[in-house]
Amino acid sequence: MRITRVATAVLAVGLAAGLLSACSSGDSTSGGGSGxxxxxxxxxxxxxxxxxxxxxxxGRVVDSLFAGLVSYDSDGGVQNEVAESIETTDGxxxxxxxxxxxxxxxGTPVTAASFVDAWNYGALSTxxxxxxxxxxxxxxxDEVAAENPTAQTMSGLKVVDDSTFxxxxxxxxxxxxxxxxxxxxxxxxxxxxxxxxxFGENPVxxxxxxxxxxxxxxxxxxxxxxxxxxYNGNRKPKNAGVDFVMYxxxxxxxxxxxxxxxxxxxxVPPSAVTTFETDLPGRTVNQPSATIETFTIxxxxxxxxxxxxxLRRQAISMAINRxxxxxxxxxxxxxxxxxxxxxAIEGWSDSLVGNxxxxxxxxAAKRLWAQADAIAPWSGSFEIAYNGDGGHKEWxxxxxxxIRNTLGIDAKGKEYPTFAQIRTEATNRTIPxxxxxxxxxxxxxxxxxxxxxxxxxxxxxxxxxxxPEFDRLLRASAGEVDPGKAQDLLNQAQEVLLRDLPAVPxxxxxxxxxxSENVSNVVIDWKGIPMYSDIEKx
Amino acid sequence: MLWYxxxxxxxxxxxxxxxxxxxxxxxxxxxGDPIAALAGDKALSPAVAAQLRARYHLDQPFLMQYFLYLKxxxxxxxxxxxxxxxxxxxxxxxxxxxxxxxxxxxxxxxIFGIGFGLFAGLRKGGIFDSSVLxxxxxxxxxPIFVIGFLAQFFIGVKWGLVPPTVGGNxxxxxxxxxxxxxxxxxxxxxxxxxxxxxxxxxxxxYVRTAxxxxxxxxxxxxxxxxxxxxxxxxxFLGADxxxxxxxxxxxxxxxxxxxxxxTIYQAVTRGEAPTVVSxxxxxxxxxxxxxxIVDLLYAALDPRIRYV
Numbered sequence: 001m002r003i004t005r006v007a008t009a010v011l012a013v014g015l016a017a018g019l020l021s022a023c024s025s026g027d028s029t030s031g032g033g034s035g036x037x038x039x040x041x042x043x044x045x046x047x048x049x050x051x052x053x054x055x056x057x058x059g060r061v062v063d064s065l066f067a068g069l070v071s072y073d074s075d076g077g078v079q080n081e082v083a084e085s086i087e088t089t090d091g092x093x094x095x096x097x098x099x100x101x102x103x104x105x106x107g108t109p110v111t112a113a114s115f116v117d118a119w120n121y122g123a124l125s126t127x128x129x130x131x132x133x134x135x136x137x138x139x140x141x142d143e144v145a146a147e148n149p150t151a152q153t154m155s156g157l158k159v160v161d162d163s164t165f166x167x168x169x170x171x172x173x174x175x176x177x178x179x180x181x182x183x184x185x186x187x188x189x190x191x192x193x194x195x196x197x198x199f200g201e202n203p204v205x206x207x208x209x210x211x212x213x214x215x216x217x218x219x220x221x222x223x224x225x226x227x228x229x230x231y232n233g234n235r236k237p238k239n240a241g242v243d244f245v246m247y248x249x250x251x252x253x254x255x256x257x258x259x260x261x262x263x264x265x266x267x268v269p270p271s272a273v274t275t276f277e278t279d280l281p282g283r284t285v286n287q288p289s290a291t292i293e294t295f296t297i298x299x300x301x302x303x304x305x306x307x308x309x310x311l312r313r314q315a316i317s318m319a320i321n322r323x324x325x326x327x328x329x330x331x332x333x334x335x336x337x338x339x340x341x342x343x344a345i346e347g348w349s350d351s352l353v354g355n356x357x358x359x360x361x362x363x364a365a366k367r368l369w370a371q372a373d374a375i376a377p378w379s380g381s382f383e384i385a386y387n388g389d390g391g392h393k394e395w396x397x398x399x400x401x402x403i404r405n406t407l408g409i410d411a412k413g414k415e416y417p418t419f420a421q422i423r424t425e426a427t428n429r430t431i432p433x434x435x436x437x438x439x440x441x442x443x444x445x446x447x448x449x450x451x452x453x454x455x456x457x458x459x460x461x462x463x464x465x466x467x468p469e470f471d472r473l474l475r476a477s478a479g480e481v482d483p484g485k486a487q488d489l490l491n492q493a494q495e496v497l498l499r500d501l502p503a504v505p506x507x508x509x510x511x512x513x514x515x516s517e518n519v520s521n522v523v524i525d526w527k528g529i530p531m532y533s534d535i536e537k538x
Numbered sequence: 539m540l541w542y543x544x545x546x547x548x549x550x551x552x553x554x555x556x557x558x559x560x561x562x563x564x565x566x567x568x569x570g571d572p573i574a575a576l577a578g579d580k581a582l583s584p585a586v587a588a589q590l591r592a593r594y595h596l597d598q599p600f601l602m603q604y605f606l607y608l609k610x611x612x613x614x615x616x617x618x619x620x621x622x623x624x625x626x627x628x629x630x631x632x633x634x635x636x637x638x639x640x641x642x643x644x645x646x647x648x649i650f651g652i653g654f655g656l657f658a659g660l661r662k663g664g665i666f667d668s669s670v671l672x673x674x675x676x677x678x679x680x681p682i683f684v685i686g687f688l689a690q691f692f693i694g695v696k697w698g699l700v701p702p703t704v705g706g707n708x709x710x711x712x713x714x715x716x717x718x719x720x721x722x723x724x725x726x727x728x729x730x731x732x733x734x735x736x737x738x739x740x741x742x743x744y745v746r747t748a749x750x751x752x753x754x755x756x757x758x759x760x761x762x763x764x765x766x767x768x769x770x771x772x773x774f775l776g777a778d779x780x781x782x783x784x785x786x787x788x789x790x791x792x793x794x795x796x797x798x799x800x801t802i803y804q805a806v807t808r809g810e811a812p813t814v815v816s817x818x819x820x821x822x823x824x825x826x827x828x829x830x831i832v833d834l835l836y837a838a839l840d841p842r843i844r845y846v
Contacts, residue, residue, distance in 0.1 A: 045576075046621050054577045125585035128593065130576060133583045146586040197622060219623065220630060220796035223708035245705065248800050249791045251687075256703050256794075259695045389807055420809055421570030427581065438579050452580070459581040 004323035015279055035240030036226075037519060037535050040265040043220045043246050047200020050186040051122030051129040056440075059183055060529050061244055065205035066186040069096060069115070070177065071234045074534075076290070076345055076444025076526040078178045081233045082187070082206070084163075090481055091174035094167040095160075095513045103230055104189040105210040120144065120153040121193070122184060133459055134184040134442075137176060139168040172479035174488065179443040195226035208235045208533045209242060220246055235533040238410060238521065242532045257516055262521055263537075264530045266513040270391070273331040273512060274445035280514040288335045290441035291345040291509040291527030292449065295384050295399075296426075296463040296502065297434040303378060312370035313501035314357050316382070317364040319406035323357070325398045326507050333512040337505035340454070340497050341446040344508075344526040347487050348446070354498030358505055362406045369407050383433035387419040392436055399506070424464045437462065437503055444526050446490055450474060454502055465502035539837075542845040552827050557822050558611075558815050565811040571808030572596070576620065578600070594620070607812055617812030619805070625816050627799060633820060635708050636790070640782040641713065642713055643721030648775055653727045654769075655732025658763060662737045671733075676685035686719045686792040689751035701793040716793040720786055724778050731774055735767035742766075765839055776832030780825035815841045 043148025044058030053062045069083035078084070084097040102110035121127055123135035124144045135141050143149060152230035156168035169176060179185070187206065192199040202211055209225035211217070216224045222360045226241035226502035245262060250269035256262040258279060268276045268284075277284050299305050303312055322336035338355045341348055372378070384400060386392035403411040414433055416422040425431040439460075441450055455474055456466040470493050477489035511528035516536055523531045573590050576582060582590075587803045591597045595606050610615055616625035658667040677685070693715060694702025704712045739745060740763060787799025798817060805813035836843045 020600070044621075054580065125589060128586050128589035130582065130586065132586050133581070145585055146581055147588055200622070217630075217704055246796075247703075247794050248796070249794065252703055252794045255695060256689060259702050261701070284621035416570075418568065418570050418575075418807060418809075420568075420572050423574040423579075424569075424571040427571075427574050440579075459583075460579070462581075531839060532706065 041244035091172035118188035131184040288508040294503040315368035334507035385435035642717035647721040647725035651728025659736025
C-alpha cells in the first residue's frame with residue numbers, strides 16, 4: 001500500500017512535470033539598438049507578399065521593404081523612384097524606363113522582368129492574390145483572372161529590354177502611372193517564385209529597409225528591419241532601422257508609448273482621445289487621412305429609387321448633425337465630410353456644388369421628406385446595418401436618433417454580430433437595409449474613391465448605383481491628359497454624386513497619432529501612417 | 539493503478555471526438571462567409587474568392603469539412619490559418635507561453651492561498667483572519683482588468699519595477715506581474731477554501747485524538763489538519779488550470795502576451811474553424827489531464843482513496 005501511494009505521487013508529479021516541460025519556450029528578445037525606431041504595429045494578416053497584402057499592418061512593412069516605379073511623399077505627391085520615366089502619348093500605351101543600379105537585397109538587379117513577372121503573378125487567379133483586381137485596367141487581365149484562366153500572362157505587358165517595358169491598358173487612363181507606387185505594383189526578385197510561402201516569411205525587396213535577418217518576423221511579436229545600404233531612392237532613411245512591435249490592444253500600446261517603450265503610435269485608443277494631446281505635449285497630430293466613412297442606401301430598397309429616392313436620400317443626409325457626432329462621440333478625431341473622397345488627397349474641394357446636402361439642416365430635411373411623401377407616402381422603418389465587432393454602435397445610434405427626431409420616422413441601427421456576416425450580405429445583395437460602408441485610399445487619387453464604389457459595375461459598388469452621366473464624366477476625366485481639365489471633370493462627377501447620394505458620406509477618419517520623446521521629425525502621411533524613413537532618433 | 543490511468547486515458551478518445559465535432563459544428567454555424575471579410579470593405583475578385591474557398595475546403599458541406607479536418611489530425615496536420623501559417627505552428631507558439639503563465643499563476647495562488655488560508659484558519663476570528671477575509675473579498679469583487687491596469691500602471695509605469703508589457707520577452711521575471719494578476723481572483727478563492735476547511739478540521743475527532751496522543755501542535759497541523767483540508771483545494775486548483783488558460787485573454791491583452799486566449803478570439807471572429815477547433819481541443823486535453831492529476835493526488839493525500 002505504501003508503494004502504491006508513493007507511485008501515485010510520483011506519477012502525478014511526473015505528469016505535472018510533463019506539462020511544465022512543454023513550457024521551456026525560448027525567450028525572444030531583441031532589437032531596439034541605437035538609432036532603431038520602435039514603431040507600433042499589429043500582426044500582418046498575410047505573408048509579406050506585395051500583391052497579397054490588403055491591410056495596413058502588412059502594408060506598412062511591405063512599403064518599408066519594397067520600392068515601386070514611383071513613390072509618394074507625405075502629401076501624396078508623386079515622384080519617380082525606380083522608374084526613370086513613364087511616357088505616354090495617348091493615355092493608353094505607356095513606356096516605362098528604369099533607372100540603372102537598383103538591386104534587390106540578395107544582390108540581383110531590378111529589371112523590367114522583375115515588374116512584369118510580379119504583376120503577372122499577382123493577376124493570375126490560381127495564385128489567389130487578394131490584390132489581383134489592381135491589374136484590372138491592363139489589357140489581358142480578364143483572361144488571366146478568369147476562374148479557369150485562358151492565359152498565364154497579360155498581353156498588355158511586354159518586356160522590351162532589361163530596363164524597358166510597355167503597358168497597354170484596356171482604355172485610356174492618363175493618371176495610371178501615379179498609382180504605381182501602391183504595394184500591388186512592387187517588383188519581385190526571381191528567388192520569390194521558387195517558394196512564395198517561404199518568401200512571404202522572409203521577403204527580399206529593394207526598398208529603404210530590409211529584414212534584419214532570418215527569423216526577423218517573430219509572429220505576433222515583432223518584425224525587425226534595418227537600413228538597406230544599397231537603397232538610393234527618395235526615402236533615404238534618417239534612422240538605423242525600424243522595429244515593428246506588435247500589440248493586441250491599443251490601450252497597452254498607449255501605456256508603452258507613455259513609458260517610452262514605443263516611439264510612434266499612429267492610432268490613439270478611444271480611451272485616450274480626450275487626453276492624448278495633454279499627455280504628449282507637442283508630440284501629436286490629429287489630421288484627416290485618406291479614409292472616408294459612409295453608409296450605403298441600395299437603390300433596390302423600397303422608396304429609394306427615382307425622384308422619390310433622391311429626395312429621401314437628401315433629407316436623410318441633411319438630418320444628420322455631423323459636427324455634433326464627430327465632436328461628442330469621436331472628440332474631433334473625425335472630420336465631417338464634404339465630398340466622397342478625402343482632404344488628404346490632392347484635388348479635394350470644400351466648395352463643390354451640392355455639398356450643402358451634407359450639412360445639418362433640419363428644416364430643409366423635413367421639407368424634402370414631405371416632397372417625397374407627396375410622390376409616394378413613406379412606409380416601414382429606416383435601418384442602418386453595422387457590424388457589432390467594429391465599434392460602430394455609437395455613431396449609428398446617434399445618426400439614427402438624428403434621423404428619427406428630424407423626420408419623425410422610425411429609424412434605428414441594426415446590429416450584425418460579425419464583419420464577415422455584413423460583408424457576405426452586402427456582396428450577395430441580400431442586405432435588406434442601408435448599411436455602413438467606407439473606403440481607404442490605396443493611392444493618392446480621388447479617382448480610386450469614385451470608380452470602384454460608384455461606377456456602373458464597379459468592384460465595390462455594393463449599392464449597384466448606376467448613372468450614365470456620372471460614368472461619362474469619370475471616364476472622360478480618366479482619359480484627359482491635362483490635369484486641370486481632368487480635375488474639373490472629376491469635380492463635376494462628384495457633383496452628380498452629391499445630388500444622387502448613392503451613399504451618405506458622414507466623416508473622414510483622422511490620424512490621431514502620438515510619439516515619444518525619443519524621436520523627432522515624425523510626419524504622418526496622407527494614408528495616416530508615419531513616414532518611417534524620416535523619423536530621427538534623439 | 540496503472541490500469542486505472544490507462545482506462546482514463548482511453549476515455550479521452552470519445553470525449554476528444556465529440557468535442558471536436560461540436561466545436562467544428564458551432565464554428566461552421568457562424569453566419570457569414572469568412573472569405574468575404576478577408577479584404578476588408580473592398581471586394582475580392584470572384585475567381586480569387588473561389589480559389590480561397592476551395593483551398594480552405596469552405597466549398598464543401600459541413601460533414602466533409604469535418605472529415606477532412608479529422609483526416610489531417612491523424613497525419614498531425616492541423617490545417618492552415620487564413621494567413622497561410624500551419625495551425626500546428628500557431629499552436630506551438632501560443633501554448634507554451636500561456637501554459638507557463640498559467641502554471642506560474644497556479645503556483646502563486648497555491649502557495650499564497652494555502653499559506654494565508656492555513657494561518658487564517660488556525661487563528662479563526664483573529665485580526666489576521668478578519669483582515670485576510672476582507673482583502674480577499676475585495677479582490678474577488680474587483681474585475682480582473684481593473685486589477686491588471688492598476689498593477690500595470692503603478693508597478694510597471696510609475697515605479698518602473700518591471701516592464702509594463704511583456705511582448706516577446708517571456709522570461710520568468712517578465713511574466714511575474716501578469717501571473718500575479720491572473721492568479722489574484724483564484725488566490726482569494728483558494729485562501730477562503732483553505733481557511734474554512736482548516737477551521738472545520740481543527741474541531742474534528744481525529745484531531746482531538748491526535749492532540750490527546752500527545753503529538754506536537756506542529757505535527758498535528760501538518761499531517762492531520764492540512765493534509766485533509768487540501769482535498770477540496772486540490773480539486774479547485776485542478777479545475778482552475780484550464781480556466782486560467784482559457785480565461786487568460788484579458789490578462790494577455792493588458793500585458794501584450796501572445797497566448798492562447800487572444801489567438802482563439804481572433805480565430806473565432808475570422809471564422810477559422812481549424813484554428814479554433816485545434817486550440818480548444820488542446821485545452822480540453824489539458825483539462826482532462828489536470829483532472830487525472832487531481833484524482834491521483836487524492837490518493838496521495840488520503841490513503842483511504844485507492845484506484846483499481
